[in-house]
Amino acid sequence: MANQSRLSVYLVALGAFALGMASYVTAGLIPLIEGAFSVSAATAAQLVTAFTLAYGLGSPVVVALLPGTYQRLGLLLALAVFIVANIASALATSFISLALWRAVAGVGAGVYLAMGIAASAAITAEAHRGKAIAIIMGGMASGTVLGVPISLLLAERLGWESAMWLISALGLIAYAGLQVKLPALPSAPTLSLVRKLAILRSPYAMAILAVSLLAAIASLGMYTFIAPFMAAADSGTVRSITGYLWVWGIGGVLGSFLVGPLVDKFIGPVITLAIMLLLSIALISLPFAASIHPLLTLLPIALWGAVGWALQVPQNNELVRTRQAHGDGNLAVALNESALYLGSAIGAASGGIVLALHLPASTLAVGAGAIAAIGAATQFIIMVRTR
Template sequence: MNPQLDADLDRQQGSRSATAAVYLIATGAFALGMASYVTAGLIPMIQQAFDVQVAVAAQLVTAFTLAYGIGSPVFVAMLPAQRQRFGLLVALALFVIANVASALVDDFVSLMIWRAIAGVGAGVYLATGIAASAAVSAPELRGKAIALIMGGMASGTVLGVPVSLLLAERFGWQMALWLVAFLGFISWVGLVVKLPAIPAGPAIPFSRKLALLGDHKVLTILMVSLLAAVASLGMYTFMVPLMAAAEYGGVTNITPYLWVWGLGGVAGSFLVGPLVDRIKGPMLTFLILVTLSVSLFALPAAAAITPWLAKVPIAVWGAVGWALQVPQNNELIAARGHKGDGNLAVALNESALYLGSALGAAAGGFILLLQMPGWVLAVSAGAVSVIAALLQISRLIHGNVPVDPIVSREKNCA
């Protein structure tokens, strides 16, 4: 036998297993994207099924997002470094079970509890899934792996949600959750077979993991994500009242514009992957933030000319808004992965996105309450994005760039 040939075959087999695992994690992320946004579309059906008010039914979304944003970092922090694979599989199994239970319950309180449990499972799964994909991929392919997962989640939101809502309208609201559970189960079975062992980082106690919050690099990245979410996701909440205003065409059917935004997000999530591996993360994030600002500033001007022209900045806004989290998560893993809490950093980043979305929605609602012109919404969102870009400049100027020790060692050896 040729030892070199055996070693090459082992590497090829390991590479194929890692690639398959990343695609399976992305499949689970697709189910996550559906679960995160489909509940809002199911509210009228759930309201009727359980005979509750709309405001009460809407709290299902709150239960999921709060559990996702607040609960998942706590559980990720409690996960031992040597049990990352186990934690990912348990989180996905919990997510699947919670969606099955949500489809089977016959009282509203139980449904609320299971949606919260699904939120925890989703948050832990995405954080550990991103970290796992980075760990099993070659350093030069890590950006593409993360982009594939974020693209899967974006696709679940843009493509999966409409399909699941169509099924719900025909077969009942439970069918949407059955579809989510089925896709999650397919991903889980595949990962049980294909997910290789995940290299364990250093074992550190829970108390020391809190030191993550004292890392200036991490805090800067999280603050940029928070501000970007305020601008992008917050403005998404108010696309309907903006485009419905008479001065912007009085659009009555907002669906095509939501599709343009979502398809732009899918494209941006996938296309940013190769750029992550070519452009330094902080610079790529800065360029994305600048593009986001320009697209938001241009939105009311384009809509004032003709609503159809508004689709251009909307598509760009969706693309860069979703793409941003690929370099952000990559930077967090580079900064903290070797310290054993990269998955916790990613979980905190997801929490920052949900908190930013909530803050953006609240700020936009206040602007509408003051009866300000519609353009103030887009310009205010663009201004927040500018602030995020300025914060990112401080990282570039002061060289506040995390160094990936794996990449560094390879460069030194070369």
């Protein structure tokens, strides 16, 4: 990558770091927000719902409506909206206004990530696009794994608002850098909304999104229930899962960064197939490792985190590669992010049914592994039919 392009990609990744913090920090702030606004924990938790729903459902709509001739302006505007929404969240005087601003932040975050990935792909040589996307996804993973604990420590000392101020400050740094360093982006073809929505009739694009959906149901769905799984008698009755979550997160950061060069050297769909197979193996092996000793689960958990986060690099790269010429590459990436959030919700609901039926905790991991295996089979069918 040329120096200016490389710097722009890293600045986009810094914004993604702030985005990763904003996506997951609210869950940790619930006790503080609960006290600050005199609401119940269940009510405070709806802030997470507001952000994720707006991110997953609102951002594709906004991306679809944005004109292709203003790619650079759209990226900067989305980041500005994200920054303003987080500042407004820190200044919110009522819970309702806070919830509304978290929803606005969710839309800005989703649009920014989709356009940031597409912009980085546009200014990077095709031989290095996988690495560029990996840097951005690694930035988001790092924001989740490293940024969230730092912001929570800050919030415990200075109040929950300080976490929002930190996110806003990082976003401002990224915005200032991109305003100066981001080069002009090539204009996408001017398409009507109907033409853009033609992507929904593309069997190949829909198949890619289906694999992302299945991966999210398996990986993010199981992540929701890692605590009850490890607390089960068959898993060693682990009381504290903090260390296990750190291992999962660190694996995710490493996987996000390391997969980039592989995507640039090998065929993306092959990488996706390998990732889905490894994800299935990691999840299915969790109960067997736990039955021997809880610490042995650290190995499949690390692998699970690594491949779960790494998957979106080849997926987004393939979507950009195949849809950019049609003028809907940004929308394709936004839809892929929506598939992740929808898959997470489906996985959480499915796991809740498993617990409600009082099935063994191992059912959670084995079921998630089976869904990942279905995703691998789907990916194999895609490759065969495409070939």
